[in-house]
Amino acid sequence: MRKALAWLWFLLLALFLFFGAALFASATPEELAFALGLFGFLLLANPLLFGYAGLLGFLAEVQAGTARPERVAEATRTPLALLENLAGVALAAFWMRELAPYRYAYYGLFLLLLLVALAPQLAGGLVFTGVLTGVLWGAAVPTVLVFGLELVTLARVAALAQTA
């Protein structure tokens, strides 16, 4: 079973590499710019994506009544003694405060990129307009992921705060 799974993974990776190389070889500069924006901003969004995913898992535990403050203490690097007697929603608020600087940095950089990409379009098509637009569209994909996760987290926290 393990061996079969390993072979399947290997096959999948080989296929991925093959088609990735084919795409890379036939890509236009704009598509490479798109990939650059996508992976660059995915890296930037990494703490947010994993943070919100962990927070959503923690909120599910809170709803089920099996939440452990240790998880929040680990994620936010706060002393456990401070968190032990807090309700689940308050713990979630600690975690969200931990993610806030990443959020501001991420949205700030995306806004900067948006301005930089829009400015030449408004000025009437300079040399790098197409490439910058590609970077912007690539960056828009992880931004939507971050924004959606953030919205869902806020909605879940609000729903839990109403029931608690």
Added chain:
Amino acid sequence: MRNIAGSLVISLVLALLVGLGAGAYIQASRSQAALVAVPPSPVVLSATYKPDKKQVVLEVHNPGYLPLLLVDQSVVFTPGPESKEKAYALAAVPLNLTLPAGQTARVTLALKPESEALKAGDVVAGTITYTHPLSPDLYAVTHLFKYGEEKR
């Protein structure tokens, strides 16, 4: 936002919009790359005769995505039934005009200076030779201008 279903719907709509935008952008860049690889051919939009200067002015349009270099022009004059002028040809008058992608330029075909004014039925064949960056070859486009004929 307090509603989970609402958050999901907003995220989905945004994701669709971003996917649409990114897909359209990639498609546009692909088709532009494909179009740039097609060598252009100039199109003569109009020809007008200027009797005072003895010129036929051609409006040449470059419909492609590559610049064209118009190298030289030739004029072949064929007299109609009303003309007393003899047929003549002016070959390889240097032009050296760069026609950028998607733009229109005016090319003046100078007729023989000592010739009479054009009469109805006279035919001026203007040939423009051009090159494009994808090939060192010389290409030619010939426009037949029949004087006194109605435009279609």
